[in-house]
Amino acid sequence: MCKTLKPMMIAAVISLCFIISANAEETVSINSLVDDAETYDNQKVTVEGEAIGEVLERGDYAWVNINDGTNAIGIWMKTSDAEIIKYFGDYKHVGDTVRITGVFSRNCTEHGGDVDIHSVAIEIVKTGRAVQDEISDAKIVIAVVLLCTAALITLIYLKITKNKKQ
Amino acid sequence: MQNIKTRYLSFYIISYYTGYIIVGTAFLMAIPLITSLLMGEWNPALDFVISMSVALIVGYLMMTLGRRTRKGEVQVDWKYGFIIAALSWIVLMFLSSIPYLLSGHSKSLLDGCFDVMSGFTTTGLVLTQDLDHLSTGLNMWRHILTFIGGQGMVVLALSFLGKHMGGAYKMYCGEGKDIKLVPNVKDTTRIIWKISMIYLLVGTVALWICGMFIGLKPLSALFHGLNMFESAWSTGGFAPNTQNMMYYHSFAYEIITMILFVLGSLNFGLHYAVWQGKKKELLKNIEIQSFVITSFALTAFVVLKLSQSGVYTDAVSAFRRVVYNVLSAHTTTGFGSVYAQQFAHEWGDFGILIMVIAMLIGGSACSTAGGFKGLRVGIVFKGIIADIKKILSPERNIRVEKYHHVKDYVLEDPTVKGAALIIVCYMVLFGITTLLGTFYGYPLAQSAFEAASVSGNVGLSIGVTSASMPAMMKVQYILAMYLGRLEFISVFALFGFVIGGVKKLCVKH
């Protein structure tokens, strides 16, 4: 029992490692895509990044810009695919992390020479969230103190110049 | 004794007017403050309250120090305009970077100052991190900086506050803009603001509508429209997102911004003449001629080269990726429709060199653009032609050469010399900046590209500018942007004043 379980477990672990490493290998950073644009041109690639801004709908298809921290790129996808993205990154949100597989081109003839990826498959890896705007008390105190000082100095200035006039 | 007294008086004047401009800028911070409040961005709103208060404190203290100026005890002299302009830029650089620092998007004070200077000088290089998560308020502030930088913020502060317009025109000249549209200084600034405001309205609405068509939500289309207008009109080059122009994926958006930045790079004098119905000015003006010739030639060279090397084969791509970028460089805007690395990898040395030339020549004098300015290139070119004619003409008959800029001017040697001198200054600045880049190990072509971009206040990057570059280079770039924008003279005047002051003190003791 033990003898069969052990190899099976090892095999499972090894295959799991393979899956992880294979997945890791597949994803390429956006910046290296742009750096080696010639190599990746017209190749199928997988990128993973945060959807940012908002979806730019153009009929049946739409643009979604994603940023993986190294750089940002536009993804051309079906509008129905874009609809599964709930959060887009901006000041108040962390966008959904999406995993896109698609064809990269460094000079997309369909889009006026754009550097883009035409998505084949999209998957949400991590759902985004709304960001709480936390304000520290210290900041409020500093702001109030400075504001009062500024008001005081303004008043003093106005008083001095008024006296001078007379 | 008399000298020392005069120097104190100078100090009062400079302190008073610089303070005045700082107070004006403080009030300007109300715009992003209100935006943040309306958008419910509480942290940025507090950042602006803090920044505004600090600016008010500094500004009013300086005005209090120089309050004798107010009573008219001292005469405001021509030279002060230059010094005040140069000094205000430095003080404002620090004060305006406070919101950047408080937001946490700038890694250091130096990075914050870099971005503010880049905005003020309408350059457009960015060290601010993670632009995609910037608050609406801070984005507004970045673009306002670039907008008022383009209009000449000194004039803004003075016309905003209304009174004491006495030294305004002198200060306006201090920002490298030497025209007088109408005899009255106050009216000149009014006309410039009127022209800009009308374009602001038309341009923002055009971009707003276009933005909604390309899929932006109405409110964000408005913010994008306003920001992109300010950036285009002032030939700045900032954009609300990391991808700059590439965020929009739209030909129409590119066309509108292109029209706006070309208009922005034209002389205000020319705008005014055309508004008054002098349409012929468009054909006769030396700057228009110079701009059309150089942009046509430069664009043709790069398009030819890049289609030959097979990078862009179809006309639309060539227009959107090549013509757009060359014009963006030539008008010193800096909107990019390709990635920085693409310049390095795809454009080749020839493409990069052409871009360097385009960036160094720049737009028109008395516009929002940077660079040598078309007027100077035109004048020097005509000067050379005139000299050759002089040599070739058999008898020494004196021919008068003319050039047309709003009205006809006689081409005189001092004019040519003045123009040539500024061009030499730019070249020296460009040379030193390139040299420093190579010292830190960047390839020559890339160092030259980035150096031209900062000296000409362009803002396109080939990838050298990043938060991780050496601090010395950041400082040099800040200096280059500053010198390039103020066209040297103001800064030299400030140096002269400071050195003169130190000398006097040394003599005294």
Ligand SMILES: [Zn+2]
């Ligand atoms: Zn495409």
